[in-house]
Amino acid sequence: MKTLILTSSMALVSGLMVYPVQAQDAGVKNLMTSSFQSIGIASVDRLDQDETQKACSQLKNGKPQIDSKLQSQIEKNNLKTVVYPADANYLGQWREGEKVAQSGKGSTWTDKSDDVNGGSCYNCHQMDKKEISYGNIGPSLYNYGKLRGTDEAVVKYTWAKLYNAKAFNACSAMPRFGHFKLLTENQLRDLMALLLDPQSPVNQ
Ligand code: HEC
Known part of the structure; x- marks a missing residue:
């Protein structure tokens, strides 16, 4: 239970939908879109899931169900987004x-x-x-x-x-x-x- 609470509050804080909520489920989706409203920078478009979040929201016994082919495709796509420091300076303070x-x-x-x-x-x-x-x-x-x-x-x-x-x-x-x-x-x-x-x- 602790894990769920922490993970879902992190999800709200960081604007990410991680896996506690099965947003694919139409009932859950309706409930969320009708009960949340945009306030300040916390806008309801945070409920829109990208490819990674959608795939990882398919749960079985509380765990993401993802086949190994889709998993490695998603990892490749995420790796492509990484921007390394242009000046090759990786270490700060x-x-x-x-x-x-x-x-x-x-x-x-x-x-x-x-x-x-x-x-x-x-x-x-x-x-x-x-x-x-x-x-x-x-x-x-x-x-x-x-x-x-x-x-x-x-x-x-x-x-x-x-x-x-x-x-x-x-x-x-x-x-x-x-x-x-x-x-x-x-x-x-x-x-x-x-x-x-x-x-x-x-x-x-
Ligand atoms: C919501 C929980 C969560 C938060 C917040 C989080 N991490 Fe992680 N992190 C994980 C989990 C779970 C793993 C291991 C599984 C995985 O790789 O997804 C991990 C793995 C890592 C690894 C790889 C470790 C290895 O052995 O290769 C590093 C490095 C790391 N985290 C650094 C950070 C840093 C720095 C921050 C803060 C900016 C941070 N994490 C915030 C959950 C979190």
Whole structure:
């Protein structure tokens, strides 16, 4: 139950429809379109699902039902959306990244379109060992850089994962931060530093 509540509130906060709601079901769809209204930047077009969300909303026993061919096609299509930094500068400031990881702010009807969003990373991941409040929907990222190193393949994979998590797992619960412009390129750089910089608390 906790997972459902957290996932669906993340879905509203980040403007994504992830899988708790089977929006394909006509009754559910009617109920949602007739009960929600646009307020500020939180407009009802958030109920419109893209290819990925539609495929991952077909549930059986609460889990997405997706065949392996469609899954890999969706992952390919998501990977194509990834924009890598033009100046090949992937690493920002881990201190700033920690602030982004901690913040779950943004994209609600009381926010403005140019307000800065947070990444809510701690909602789903352990990161700094000193932070005792974190969710476990996602794997622990503690020692991420220390364990994987920082060669080009790791750096590019990590960027792409943050940019569009569905490029590697079609029905991932992780929001598509770059793809939906939830985070800016600089915020992504700062998160990359949080994960990969040897000085970052993640790697202590
Ligand atoms: C709603 C939950 C959720 C949020 C919020 C979230 N993630 Fe994730 N993340 C996941 C899940 C689940 C996985 C593992 C399964 C998958 O890949 O989809 C994952 C995987 C990852 C991975 C890949 C780990 C590996 O072993 O390859 C990285 C890196 C990552 N997340 C970083 C982040 C960062 C940084 C943020 C914040 C900007 C974040 N995540 C926010 C759920 C989340």
